Amino acid sequence: MSAIDRLGADDTFPKLLLRNARGVPDRVALREKEFGIWQSFTWRDYHDHVRDFSLGMVALGLKPGENVAIIGDNRPEWVWSEIAAQAAGCASVGLYQDSNVAEVAYVIDHCDAAVVVAEDQEQVDKILDMMEKLPKVRHVVYTDPRGLRKYDHPALVAFEAVEERGRALGKERPGLWEELVGRGKADDMAIISYTSGTTGFPKGAMLSFRNLLTMAMALHEVDPKQPADEFVSFLPLAWIGEQMMSLSTALAIGFTVNFPEEPETVTENIREIGPHVMFAPPRVWEGMNSTVQVKIMDTSPFKRFMYDLCMPVGRKVADLHFAKKPVPLGLRVLYRLAYWGLFRALRDRLGFTHIRSASTGGAALGPDVFGFFHAMGVRLKQIYGQTEISGISCIHKDRDIQAHTVGQPIPETEVRISEKGEILSRSPAVFLGYYKNEEATRATLVDGWLHSGDAGYLAEDGHLVVIDRLKDVMKLADGTQFSPQFIENRLKFSPYVKEAVVVGHDRPYLTAMLCIDMGVVGKWAEKNRISYTTYTDLSAKPPVYDLLQKEVDQVNATLPAAARIHKFVLLYKELDADDEELTRTRKVRRGFVEQRYQEVIVALYGEAPEVAIDTTIKFQDGKTTRIRTTLLVRRLEQGRAA
Numbered sequence: 001m002s003a004i005d006r007l008g009a010d011d012t013f014p015k016l017l018l019r020n021a022r023g024v025p026d027r028v029a030l031r032e033k034e035f036g037i038w039q040s041f042t043w044r045d046y047h048d049h050v051r052d053f054s055l056g057m058v059a060l061g062l063k064p065g066e067n068v069a070i071i072g073d074n075r076p077e078w079v080w081s082e083i084a085a086q087a088a089g090c091a092s093v094g095l096y097q098d099s100n101v102a103e104v105a106y107v108i109d110h111c112d113a114a115v116v117v118a119e120d121q122e123q124v125d126k127i128l129d130m131m132e133k134l135p136k137v138r139h140v141v142y143t144d145p146r147g148l149r150k151y152d153h154p155a156l157v158a159f160e161a162v163e164e165r166g167r168a169l170g171k172e173r174p175g176l177w178e179e180l181v182g183r184g185k186a187d188d189m190a191i192i193s194y195t196s197g198t199t200g201f202p203k204g205a206m207l208s209f210r211n212l213l214t215m216a217m218a219l220h221e222v223d224p225k226q227p228a229d230e231f232v233s234f235l236p237l238a239w240i241g242e243q244m245m246s247l248s249t250a251l252a253i254g255f256t257v258n259f260p261e262e263p264e265t266v267t268e269n270i271r272e273i274g275p276h277v278m279f280a281p282p283r284v285w286e287g288m289n290s291t292v293q294v295k296i297m298d299t300s301p302f303k304r305f306m307y308d309l310c311m312p313v314g315r316k317v318a319d320l321h322f323a324k325k326p327v328p329l330g331l332r333v334l335y336r337l338a339y340w341g342l343f344r345a346l347r348d349r350l351g352f353t354h355i356r357s358a359s360t361g362g363a364a365l366g367p368d369v370f371g372f373f374h375a376m377g378v379r380l381k382q383i384y385g386q387t388e389i390s391g392i393s394c395i396h397k398d399r400d401i402q403a404h405t406v407g408q409p410i411p412e413t414e415v416r417i418s419e420k421g422e423i424l425s426r427s428p429a430v431f432l433g434y435y436k437n438e439e440a441t442r443a444t445l446v447d448g449w450l451h452s453g454d455a456g457y458l459a460e461d462g463h464l465v466v467i468d469r470l471k472d473v474m475k476l477a478d479g480t481q482f483s484p485q486f487i488e489n490r491l492k493f494s495p496y497v498k499e500a501v502v503v504g505h506d507r508p509y510l511t512a513m514l515c516i517d518m519g520v521v522g523k524w525a526e527k528n529r530i531s532y533t534t535y536t537d538l539s540a541k542p543p544v545y546d547l548l549q550k551e552v553d554q555v556n557a558t559l560p561a562a563a564r565i566h567k568f569v570l571l572y573k574e575l576d577a578d579d580e581e582l583t584r585t586r587k588v589r590r591g592f593v594e595q596r597y598q599e600v601i602v603a604l605y606g607e608a609p610e611v612a613i614d615t616t617i618k619f620q621d622g623k624t625t626r627i628r629t630t631l632l633v634r635r636l637e638q639g640r641a642a
Helices: 013-023 043-059 076-087 101-110 121-128 159-172 176-183 209-222 240-253 263-273 282-298 301-322 329-350 367-375 438-444 484-492 518-527 535-539 542-556 590-596 598-604
Strands: 028-034 037-042 067-071 091-095 113-118 139-142 156-158 189-194 204-208 230-232 256-259 277-280 357-360 380-384 414-417 422-426 449-458 464-469 497-503 510-516 565-570 610-618 624-632 634-637
Touching: 013 043, 013 076, 013 176, 013 240, 028 043, 028 076, 028 263, 037 043, 043 076, 043 159, 043 176, 067 076, 067 101, 067 121, 076 091, 076 113, 076 176, 076 240, 091 101, 101 121, 113 121, 121 139, 139 159, 156 159, 159 176, 189 209, 189 240, 204 209, 209 240, 230 240, 230 263, 230 277, 240 256, 240 277, 263 329, 282 301, 282 329, 282 357, 282 367, 282 518, 301 329, 301 367, 367 380, 414 449, 438 449, 464 484, 484 497, 484 510, 484 542, 497 590, 510 535, 510 542, 510 598, 518 535, 518 542, 542 565, 542 634, 565 598, 565 624, 590 598, 598 610
Parallel strands: 028 256, 067 091, 067 113, 091 189, 113 139, 139 156, 230 256, 277 357, 357 380, 510 565
Antiparallel strands: 028 037, 189 204, 414 422, 422 449, 449 464, 497 510, 565 634, 610 624
């Protein structure tokens, strides 16, 4: 029996919602923190909102086969809108809430959206400012009316007003809702998920209910979830990882999804909920680790003593688990003491008191960070996948976790390595193709095998090891191959390095541009009585260069001589998605970055000890500021300073 067959006839999101509303109508399905209070929505409430909004859009003229775009923060209205669109025979298209006007315009126009659901005034303004470029959009629905009372655009309509239309249509045509839901089929297109677009405009991956639910149920087999579980949805719902958890798995299993009050309150809200399930990219786990390190620097001598005493015990136990070796009785006793002395309080502070399933994916996670969570008893797992396979193809098993791998294929998924070293996958979860891009579909999907574009290999025990993007495996001028992402990830394992870009293709040696972690480096500077004013000022300090050089030296010591970094600079600003240097999922747009920082790269391959910078940076609100500074070029030789 295939994974999706276990759901029986409930093979679409609207059907699963109807099943849950009938089976457990009074169980809490969603929570949202608003005005400091957690507001609960039962499965009956969830169902009623979806029904009313879906019928309301039908009343507005939405037709099967059209698409509905959604933009905003993680809110109940997002998931209501998504499933409502699907029930009406349409696909939903998620947009990242921090996307700029050009990005929003491209996706909405490319996906042929007839309706756009925008959360608030900020998002509505983005749409209305470019309505002349969006001739296919007939209605813009807003969910938060604050600031919109005086707006008078013919396309603009309130979410509640659409629901009211839906209730009227439901009374006029009893049974229409059940008829619409019943028409849905597993192979219908459910969502168009736009990829991050590291090399150009994003592509719209078309995913069916079969794709999404196959992945959810196959993952459930190896990493079980329970109806009583709590999950906090704080990553963009436009991202396939969040779709995987907040929609696919939550509907199939029936657990509760919680939405934070604001992006800034996520940490506090996670602690309040104490989730059983958490999935996040490495930057979130690294951020938590960095926060703990900063607080330890700031805490009392006794608490630092307890941390330094207990953490090595936890790491020893974690290392034995990784090696699949038994933990000696004496060490088990010491770990129990360490748990009550440190780890219990630390887990509570992070919101992990009840955590049972924790996973990360999207990039490599440093072994130190990985070990940190395992030391306190959070059995963090790596996953591997991509949008085109509905999110996940590999994951660690509970008793088979290795920091340098991404686990083994989940049920119904085959993984093999092509002759040129590319990771190929085959599964019922593989997407239908790219929207309006048959050429890209043919290049990515060949004979049923999904070509990931990633280089990797399968270890003897069946674990998959991911090296880099195949196109990013580069060569030095002498022909030596190197993986910039492999080196960058190791640099980012340092708590002081937030981002790294390694350069060297067709050049005589490797160099690096690094972005410091302002929080951690700032705390280090305060502890060492180094005064600073701004990020630019701090990153230019010679002692900070000395600190970062030690980190680069450590990485160099682990690399072959030909793949070591010879020079580095600390950039005067963080890489930013608003500056098009990162994608919305925070992947480096390598070509763009190398072009933007061309003068820095020229200096890295010259003889000058520094490079003068005079540039203007633009903020999200349109304001600009001029930066004039001097970047030091730090030269290294064989992992040591020249």
